Amino acid sequence: MYSSSLIEETVVRLLREAECRLPPDVHAALKHALEIETEEMPRSQLMAMLSNVDKAAERSAPICQDTGLPVFFVRGRCDHRTLESIRKGVARATQAIPLRPNTVDPFSRANFGSNLGEGMPPVHLEPAEMDHLDIAVLPKGAGSENWSALRMLNPSEGVEGVRRFVIDCVVKAGSRPCPPIVVGVGVGGTADMACSLAKKALLRRLGSRSGDVTIADLESGLHMQINSLGLGPMGLGGSTTCLGVLVQKAHCHTASLPVAVSLNCWAARKAFARLYPDGRVRFSQEGFD
């Protein structure tokens, strides 16, 4: 299997890459936003963001001081030991990078300083018989996470109901999740599954077209409509409000239509690792699919 130290090491490197380097697809989408923007105010915001990305990479410093909560998605041969190694890696990365210690008790707000806590970090383990182990990390800041939303739609509201709910969420969040945002949408499953799907959707490559025609049309339609709102970078007006819309689905109860929205800020951080049994590790910030 995969040694504890290999997983721990991988987690530290994953977090360093995710926190300090903007993924290429997000970087390209931000550059494109600057190219098509004509107004001075939004241009000033996009230029500051892009310059910040370069400085962070140069210095190996976190792009944003809110280094978020590191949400992990693991697929392959994994179990409780994998979880323990990930926890060790997070504590080490918090010191080494450094990450801001964000994890606190919900009531007392006490902070262990390690980004560990009850149930933290969130790790989605998906055991599967595979010849490699995939670990993805999505550091999620609170500015965007605080605008997450779930609605249990009436099935008769259909795709139109989903579309309306997503637009309403983006309008309600406004300037606060740091637009231009990436919009993750989870449709179906149970209430908790819809939330996980929305978050998992944020791992997909921007611009990748879903193989599901309904989803692909919903994504491109929403992308266009959200950008027609004029909210713009940091909510100060402009042509680009979102960098992409990514939808994931699961089957659901015949009487339900759960839909969840997870927004990501322009600093849409993610990193992927693929571990092989012989100890080799491949890293990517766009995924392996």
Place this chain on the structure above:
Amino acid sequence: MNIRKIKSPLDESEARSLKAGDIVTLSGDLLTARDEAHLRILELLRAGHDLPFRLEGMAIYHCGPIMRNEGKWEVVAAGPTTSARLDRLAPELIRRCRPRLLIGKGGMSSETLEAMMEVGCAYLAFPGGAAVLAAEALPEVLSVHWEDLGMPEAVWHLRAEDFGPLVVAMDSHGRSLFKEVEDTVRKRSVLL
């Protein structure tokens, strides 16, 4: 782009000369304060105690930085946090402490804007997430207060050098760019 340079601390007329839509850079003193610091400031003042730092005329930065101490404190990453979280506490704090500038992201409520108009205070928006750009413009840590609140929530007294771009997004004359954009967005969203 015409960028004006301003210096903190400022007096009332300087703060009132800032108009929504201006883009400025700031040099001089600023103090970080987030949720926990706001709570403690108000708790102390309500009980009739003094604060261990001065806020009058100052710039308050809504920011929970990443700091490093290798012999002395330095700023690693220091972008703004969502200012709207402080709307519940800001009006009273503005009236009691009379800061001249609030710096953050995302804007604040009409109640906060009202207090800003009364006192003569402007809200400057710094691009969210641009934490390294901010850190470079905050070269010196003058002091730290209330470290017991934890690194992000402590009050860091910092010296700024051409910190920006800062967009005057809410001014002491009652204009808010965020509100104007939000109104447009709402009208458009109904038609989609």
